[in-house]
Amino acid sequence: MSELTERILLYIEQHGDVDTLDLVPIFGEDHQKIIGGVKSIESTSAELINTTPATRKTWELTEEGRQILANGSHEATVFNAVPEAGISQADLMKISPNAKVGFSKAMSNGWILMDKSGGAPVIKRKVADIVDTVKTHLEAIASGKSDVVPDNVKNEYKKRKILVESVTKSFVLSKGPEFSTSLKKLETDLTVEMLASGIWKDLKFKPYNFDALGVPPERGQLHPLMKVRSEFRQIFLEMGFSEMPTNNFVESCFWNFDALFVPQQHPARDQQDTFFVSHPQLSNKFPVALLDAVKKSHESGTDGSIGYRYDWKLEEAQKNVLRTHTTGDSARMLYKIAHQAGGFKPIKYFSIDKVFRNETLDATHLAEFHQVEGVVADYGITLGDLIGTFNAFFNKLGITELEYKPTFNPYTEPSMEIFCFHPGLQRWIEVGNSGVFRPEMLRPLGVPEGVNVIAWGLSLERPTMIKYGLNNIRDLIGPKVDLKMVQEGPLCRMNR
Ligand code: FB9
Numbered sequence: 001m002s003e004l005t006e007r008i009l010l011y012i013e014q015h016g017d018v019d020t021l022d023l024v025p026i027f028g029e030d031h032q033k034i035i036g037g038v039k040s041i042e043s044t045s046a047e048l049i050n051t052t053p054a055t056r057k058t059w060e061l062t063e064e065g066r067q068i069l070a071n072g073s074h075e076a077t078v079f080n081a082v083p084e085a086g087i088s089q090a091d092l093m094k095i096s097p098n099a100k101v102g103f104s105k106a107m108s109n110g111w112i113l114m115d116k117s118g119g120a121p122v123i124k125r126k127v128a129d130i131v132d133t134v135k136t137h138l139e140a141i142a143s144g145k146s147d148v149v150p151d152n153v154k155n156e157y158k159k160r161k162i163l164v165e166s167v168t169k170s171f172v173l174s175k176g177p178e179f180s181t182s183l184k185k186l187e188t189d190l191t192v193e194m195l196a197s198g199i200w201k202d203l204k205f206k207p208y209n210f211d212a213l214g215v216p217p218e219r220g221q222l223h224p225l226m227k228v229r230s231e232f233r234q235i236f237l238e239m240g241f242s243e244m245p246t247n248n249f250v251e252s253c254f255w256n257f258d259a260l261f262v263p264q265q266h267p268a269r270d271q272q273d274t275f276f277v278s279h280p281q282l283s284n285k286f287p288v289a290l291l292d293a294v295k296k297s298h299e300s301g302t303d304g305s306i307g308y309r310y311d312w313k314l315e316e317a318q319k320n321v322l323r324t325h326t327t328g329d330s331a332r333m334l335y336k337i338a339h340q341a342g343g344f345k346p347i348k349y350f351s352i353d354k355v356f357r358n359e360t361l362d363a364t365h366l367a368e369f370h371q372v373e374g375v376v377a378d379y380g381i382t383l384g385d386l387i388g389t390f391n392a393f394f395n396k397l398g399i400t401e402l403e404y405k406p407t408f409n410p411y412t413e414p415s416m417e418i419f420c421f422h423p424g425l426q427r428w429i430e431v432g433n434s435g436v437f438r439p440e441m442l443r444p445l446g447v448p449e450g451v452n453v454i455a456w457g458l459s460l461e462r463p464t465m466i467k468y469g470l471n472n473i474r475d476l477i478g479p480k481v482d483l484k485m486v487q488e489g490p491l492c493r494m495n496r
Pocket of ligand 1 (some may be wrong): 066327371373399409412422456457463
């Protein structure tokens with residue numbers, strides 16, 4: 001038991017009830033330390049002492065008051081600075097920043113006088129010595145004996161801003177039902193040994209604290225991106241879409257570009273925009289008939305198109321890249337369903353996975369992001385179906401005001417950028433890109449005449465940053481992410 005807790009218990013034993021503030025001058029301890037001792041007693045047993053909250057007006061020294069306590073009052077400092085021969089008032093004013101206050105107090109106390117008999121006025125002592133009552137008063141107040149200083153004097157010091165009145169919370173201590181001057185450690189567990197030996201009868205057990213909060217269980221937490229991915233996945237599933245396999249970060253240029261009718265000279269296929277893979281550098285497993293059909297589509301067109309009229313090169317198509325979009329996976333799926341047993345059947349597919357772009361990094365763009373893509377293939381569907389699908393999709397994200405702007409993609413015609421008026425941001429923002437896959441892409445894949453395929457894409461990062469109020473992508477992804485943001489991130493409900 002600490003010496004302070006022992007002193008508190010003994011004092012209560014000998015003197016009965018006591019206010020913790022009154023123990024300050026008795027123990028010569030700071031009030032907060034005494035409160036700590038009381039808490040320590042209570043933590044051992046709530047039955048030992050009773051504590052009744054109390055409040056009391058107390059006097060505290062200000063910073064200036066503490067300086068006076070240490071160095072004496074301003075008037076005493078001025079008096080002590082006046083030599084036998086006297087001193088000019090100007091020189092006296094230089095002795096301390098409070099010399100002016102001290103001078104007028106020392107004059108009104110009759111400690112000093114101004115002698116003009118010799119022409120220029122000289123300040124001299126009027127008495128041989130002084131009693132620095134202010135310092136004495138402050139010493140009493142600082143040691144908890146403010147009662148010895150008359151109220152009018154305390155109020156005078158308050159006006160001089162060397163004393164301030166405050167309300168201090170304290171406790172009136174009294175004997176509890178199990179009062180004792182010794183702090184017997186309370187048992188916190190009833191063991192087999194205690195029961196078997198019977199010593200439990202003589203032990204004191206700590207009462208249960210049913211108000212104690214449980215220890216928060218260690219648990220994992222989904223990253224905000226994964227929370228938003230779950231929301232998007234749920235939306236697609238609700239709309240009858242099935243998830244495509246996209247477990248291939250490395251893709252051949254053939255599927256990433258050529259099968260999408262992206263010409264081999266397209267700038268997107270340069271090193272500035274795309275990450276090329278050195279090991280394995282090339283792919284070489286492609287359906288031969290598909291290669292020929294894609295080659296023909298690029299060189300001389302298909303289905304009424306004249307193509308790009310260039311010599312399409314296999315070795316260009318064989319190069320491996322980090323996929324720049326998941327639309328290559330959509331092309332694989334279209335090829336697969338066009339060649340499945342029983343022939344083409346309408347589908348609604350979606351994918352959400354990482355893609356990589358060798359682009360300039362900025363506050364909202366990294367070299368990788370998650371693309372969200374939806375694809376619908378069916379007989380006779382139109383741009384109107386695409387717009388209707390968007391409205392349904394974005395309505396589930398809480399977005400109702402959508403606008404569309406014509407744009408160009410090598411693999412879709414018509415193509416549209418999608419904009420929405422974001423209610424939270426109160427401004428129009430770009431929310432994605434979309435289009436109807438061109439016949440020059442669909443025919444080589446084997447998708448039958450009469451079948452149209454509509455598709456759209458957006459990212460996961462942009463809506464996540466908006467949802468979680470982040471302005472810099474590096475606060476969401478990367479080594480500088482504040483894990484508290486992840487741990488404490490709220491549940492994600494995209495439409496509210
Ligand atoms: O995600 C984007 N914006 C967005 C999306 C959702 C959202 O949620 C609402 C609050 C509830 C808010 C904003 N964008 C697409 C637009 C911009 O952020 C843009 O600056 C960044 N874009 C990425 C590409 O940047 C290099 C987002 C990404 C993107 C763009 C296009 C596609 C996919 C991802 C596509 C496609 C496509 C087109 C036709 C056929 C198939 C796929």
